[in-house]
Amino acid sequence: MKNILCLLAVFLLYTAASAQNSLTGSITSKIKKEPVSATVYIQQLEKGTAADFDGNYMLKNIPDGNYNVVFSSLGYATISKKINFSNSQNVTENLQLEESAVEMEEVIVSTPFHKLQSDNVMKVERISTQDLNASGAITLADGIKNIAGVNIISTGTGIGKPVIRGLSSNRVLTYTQGVRLENQQFGDEHGLGINDSGVESVEVIKGPASLLYGSDALGGVLYLNPEKFAISGETHGDLSSTYFSNTLATSTNLGVKTSGEKLKFLARGSYSSFSDYKSGGDYRVTNSRFNEKDFKTGVQYLGGKFKSTLRYNYNRSNIGIAEEIGEQSHSKDLELPFQEIDNHILSFDNTVFFNNSSLDVKAGYLFNDRREFEDDKATAALRLKLKTFNYDVKYNLPELGNFETIVGLQGMFQNNKNEGEEILIPDANTTDIGLLATSHYHLEKIDFQAGIRFDSRKIESEAARNPLEEDFISALDKTFTSFTAALGAKLDLVKNLSARINLASGFRAPNLAELTSNGIHEGTNRYERGNQNLTNEQNFQTDIALEYRNEHVELFANGFYNAVSDYIFISPTNEMMDDTPVYDYLQNNANLYGGEFGFHLHPHPLDWLHFESSFETVTGKLDNDDYLPLIPANSLRNTFRVELNDGKTRKSSSAFVTLENTFSQKNISKFETRTGGYSLLSAGIESSFQLQKVLLKLGINGTNLTDKAYVSHLSRFKPDGIFNIGRSINVNLKVEI
Structure with missing residues (x-):
């Protein structure tokens, strides 16, 4: 038991001391060059932030890895960009968003690769x-x-x-x-x-x-x-x-x-x-x-x-x-x-x-x-x-x-x-x-x-x-x-x-009702017989x-x-x-x-x-x-x-x-x-x-x-x-x- 507790303590200390990365930058509109208070979000981490009125943002505490970072704002085309983080980097990403009448895109979670709908193979x-x-x-x-x-x-x-x-x-x-x-x-x-x-x-x-x-x-x-x-x-x-x-x-x-x-x-x-x-x-x-x-x-x-x-x-x-x-x-x-x-x-x-x-x-x-x-x-x-x-x-x-x-x-x-x-x-x-x-x-x-x-x-x-x-x-x-x-x-x-x-x-494997029913189903007012x-x-x-x-x-x-x-x-x-x-x-x-x-x-x-x-x-x-x-x-x-x-x-x-x-x-x-x-x-x-x-x-x-x-x-x-x-x-x- 003591060994398990020691291993757990070491793991937690290692985690606390692990390298942490950050992402900073500014977001402006492509045509007007004005700051955009866009949302910056990483679906894999369920972590995000919002740019301030000057378009500046900072996202901290990012583990090492490759992540799709999504930049979105109402009235602008959503951008998904893959960024690699490692070795306590401070990554700078300045972006220009293009005005668009198309509604904001979201990351699709039900499919495995977490793509924007426009990038997803499945509709x-x-x-x-x-x-x-x-x-x-x-x-x-x-x-x-x-x-x-x-x-x-x-x-x-x-x-x-x-x-x-x-x-x-x-x-x-x-x-x-x-x-x-x-x-x-x-x-x-x-x-x-x-x-x-x-x-x-x-x-x-x-x-x-x-x-x-x-x-x-x-x-x-x-x-x-x-x-x-x-x-x-x-x-x-x-x-x-x-x-x-x-x-x-x-x-x-x-x-x-x-x-x-x-x-x-x-x-x-x-x-x-x-x-x-x-x-x-x-x-x-x-x-x-x-x-x-x-x-x-x-x-x-x-x-x-x-x-x-x-x-x-x-x-x-x-x-x-x-x-x-x-x-x-x-x-x-x-x-x-x-x-x-x-x-x-x-x-x-x-x-x-x-x-x-x-x-x-x-x-x-x-x-x-x-x-x-x-x-x-x-x-x-x-x-x-x-x-x-x-x-x-x-x-x-x-x-x-x-x-x-x-x-x-x-x-x-x-x-x-x-x-x-x-x-x-x-x-x-x-x-x-x-x-x-x-x-x-x-x-x-x-x-x-x-x-x-x-x-x-x-x-x-x-x-x-x-x-x-x-x-x-x-x-x-x-x-x-x-x-x-x-x-x-x-x-x-x-x-x-x-x-x-x-x-x-x-x-689809047959369910229990289809296999084993043998009686009156009150909710449907019928006698149902299953088939094994x-x-x-x-x-x-x-x-x-x-x-x-x-x-x-x-x-x-x-x-x-x-x-x-x-x-x-x-x-x-x-x-x-x-x-x-x-x-x-x-x-x-x-x-x-x-x-x-x-x-x-x-x-x-x-x-x-x-x-x-x-x-x-x-x-x-x-x-x-x-x-x-x-x-x-x-x-x-x-x-x-x-x-x-x-x-x-x-x-x-x-x-x-x-x-x-x-x-x-x-x-x-x-x-x-x-x-x-x-x-x-x-x-x-x-x-x-x-x-x-x-x-x-x-x-x-x-x-x-x-x-x-x-x-x-x-x-x-x-x-x-x-x-x-x-x-x-x-x-x-x-x-x-």
Whole structure:
């Protein structure tokens, strides 16, 4: 024990005495030669600073290594520059930023090499949660459907599951705090369980990402970037509250963060409470009410040779289960039946820096306690406890010429246990392990990226119920393996015109519900029978993206074709059990195809004026020409937006009007019905005011302003003819210090 303590002491002393580098310089505008108060940020270190009014900046305490340093400011083109630091250097970098009407670029975190979007081989959609909230989103899941190619399967306003290009549930992987989220996401009525409080931005990979993330990323990845720590030497606090008129709801959020040169800390808490939502049909949907408590905290240490970040998130969600239109009430007290869900996420992210390479080690522990109360508020009829430990080890090799290479090891240990009277899925253990290697090759006009991966998943479940009864679930012991690969290129074809071509394979091992179900699933009102003979889903997607941008306009066209072998789907039979229709899990090959197209007009010199339009379409069919279920309808979204940066007291103002046209969905599966089209109008205005050291933000927005009575094709209330949410006027107030 003494030897261990001595070694630890020596290591800490070595770290404290390690060489520290610094970066200084000045930033000016290229044409006017005026100083620019730009932000200087190093994503790998999660470290940044802001230039002063004279354009001068200093960034200290930088470990040895090669880092992409990003220089950005509103109204200027973002620059990413690779800089080498070693031997206690004071590196000087004076830059001139070029004026640009194109919005500021951010570093993409969900892909491995931390590039700006313009340098990234994969096309990744990114949007800040601030923008999602400004659009009137009730929850994080509700907000992501504003991203082209993304939608949600909704159960009222409290539950939303992401859909990426027609694929959802276990085919879409969610990452938060740098670790994969596991919360029984196989269920249609199981939501994200993540509050937007403390989430800075959302990134979406649209297409197979199994190379980076393994099983369950066959359809894409929803990557939630946590709130950044404060800049070194600064302390900030904020308080915000939002009122939603439709649900008579309030959502309150309080946060504080402080940073020294090496040690950083933040904490944030929020509480939201919603009553039953009022539909466009002028009735309230009984027991669609919900409330949510959320707490997030984090601490980070940056030394001369390593960086460590510890984050924790606790979320308690109480969600009513709406079954029919009953008593009209404004009450926020839950009625039976309802869900009560506790979600704990603990993540530990460490990076060790060497002279020309680095080692990233991430570990996560997640505990999801899901309880469903049906007849008694004191005793849960269904209780599932899911414990997950996952790890992610990546070594960033020394750069060899224009080559950047990463090798990695990922894995997961998971235990599922039942503690209620009802059994939805049996007690089981799941073990994952994956090995990967990926490289990025950069030339002046073209970038290549390629990789390969091997995965193994072992599922062991216990037998459940009486072996003599029809609903008996036998024990399971199966192993699923797969190789996946990806190859992509980004080409600068001519000035302002670029293309991305990506070929990627993915896989998904069947989940416990698909393998072992044998009983009535109350949430879907059907008797589901699993199939222990199911095999891996494998897919191969071709993705082509074209993008043109100049000082006046941006145009984009993204097309994809996704071939899925052994696609798992649930299909009705002609049987009845316990007066409930029986559905079996089957497999067949499937194909999905479509894309997103649009433009963004920002005519120079009227850079404050924006007009954005996007169209998205996806079609999914089995090999027998039957359409896949839960495929979103085609939609067209048009937004007129004004953004003004006024200066001293009124720092900024913005306003928008959005018209979203959703077309009829006629391409339906055997157990779906057609859904009519509809148009939704929303608008909002927001301003921020600088009052000495206090920044005050005021905003008001409205969604479904015409109070349209409509049903989304992806609403789980659709079979009951229950309309989606009607008009809502939302008011937000935020104070930052």
